[in-house]
Amino acid sequence: MDATVSYLDQLIAGGLLIPTGVDGLYGRSGVFEDVIVRFEGLVTAEGTQDAPEVIRFPPAMTRRQLETSGYMKSFPQLAGTVHSFCGGDHDHMSLLQALSKGEDWTAGQQATEIALTPAACYPIYPMVAAQGPLPPDGRLFDVQSYCFRHEPSPDPARMQLFRMREYVRLGTAAQVTAFREMWVERARQMITALELPFDVVPANDPFFGRAGKMMKVNQREQGLKLEMVIPVANPQPTACLSFNYHQDHFAHTWGVRLADGGPAHTACVGFGLERIALALFRHHGFDPADWPAGVRRTLWG
Ligand code: ATP
Ligand code: ZN
Numbered sequence: 314m315d316a317t318v319s320y321l322d323q324l325i326a327g328g329l330l331i332p333t334g335v336d337g338l339y340g341r342s343g344v345f346e347d348v349i350v351r352f353e354g355l356v357t358a359e360g361t362q363d364a365p366e367v368i369r370f371p372p373a374m375t376r377r378q379l380e381t382s383g384y385m386k387s388f389p390q391l392a393g394t395v396h397s398f399c400g401g402d403h404d405h406m407s408l409l410q411a412l413s414k415g416e417d418w419t420a421g422q423q424a425t426e427i428a429l430t431p432a433a434c435y436p437i438y439p440m441v442a443a444q445g446p447l448p449p450d451g452r453l454f455d456v457q458s459y460c461f462r463h464e465p466s467p468d469p470a471r472m473q474l475f476r477m478r479e480y481v482r483l484g485t486a487a488q489v490t491a492f493r494e495m496w497v498e499r500a501r502q503m504i505t506a507l508e509l510p511f512d513v514v515p516a517n518d519p520f521f522g523r524a525g526k527m528m529k530v531n532q533r534e535q536g537l538k539l540e541m542v543i544p545v546a547n548p549q550p551t552a553c554l555s556f557n558y559h560q561d562h563f564a565h566t567w568g569v570r571l572a573d574g575g576p577a578h579t580a581c582v583g584f585g586l587e588r589i590a591l592a593l594f595r596h597h598g599f600d601p602a603d604w605p606a607g608v609r610r611t612l613w614g
Pocket of ligand 2: 432433434435479557581582583
């Protein structure tokens with residue numbers, strides 16, 4: 314059994330995660346959730362000085378938005394769409410027959426207008442574009458959502474449904490790059506206060522296929538994605554925070570405009586909430602009552 318599997322087993326034995334039989338789909342205990350609530354409180358405390366607009370979407374977006382976002386071009390392997398039964402009595406009979414015979418009953422399911430959100434910031438760009446040009450100072454949002462990615466894995470830090478808290482900045486290139494630099498610095502201070510070892514490294518998104526190879530290289534070479542990595546379950550440290558600069562990609566995708574009509578630039582900082590909780594449990598133990606005093610003060614005040 315490798316180290317990854319055994320950390321998952323320990324989390325399950327310790328009651329922090331509840332298995333479902335599907336890799337990457339877990340229940341969370343009250344202790345686990347409390348750590349996430351406290352960490353989010355820390356994020357809010359850091360971010361509130363910038364007066365973000367707080368928005369919460371359900372963990373879904375329209376299928377049309379997913380299509381327009383280009384997600385199926387870049388990450389078809391991760392996308393999740395919601396399908397439902399839309400037939401009549403006859404189709405229902407076939408469904409029940411297939412079910413009773415243990416056969417595949419899903420062939421008749423039809424795609425609904427809903428897709429699962431792959432990253433918490435995704436619903437923000439079409440919303441802002443529809444609201445018209447940005448004010449001169451740009452806009453800043455605080456978002457949080459459960460996100461779905463079809464990447465089943467025995468690594469407890471690679472879930473299929475997990476939460477991402479994000480700040481999303483839209484404005485000029487100078488405004489959004491300053492935002493990103495500021496958050497790299499703030500994150501360094503926050504994770505230091507939590508007494509976790511970390512590094513900030515250039516990274517790339519898992520773009521699909523042969524065409525994706527060039528996109529990965531470009532993203533890295535241009536320094537568009539940085540990750541804060543912390544050892545969690547694997548020998549290699551895990552990305553627990555991401556700092557993404559999209560340049561004017563979403564201006565071209567959605568029509569997000571500056572006050573003067575030019576294309577807006579965007580950036581986001583994403584906190585992988587489960588990964589951060591898992592890192593805290595890994596480094597400080599499964600019982601928060603026993604965590605170092607400084608870490609407890611940072612989280613529980
Ligand atoms: P990875 O390279 O590990 O697949 P990513 O680069 O795709 O992650 P982002 O798209 O930047 O991740 O997502 C923002 C944050 O969400 C990540 O920094 C990470 O903390 C968290 N995250 C991403 N994928 C998962 C997952 N499968 N399970 C739990 N958290 C995740
Ligand atoms: Zn984002």
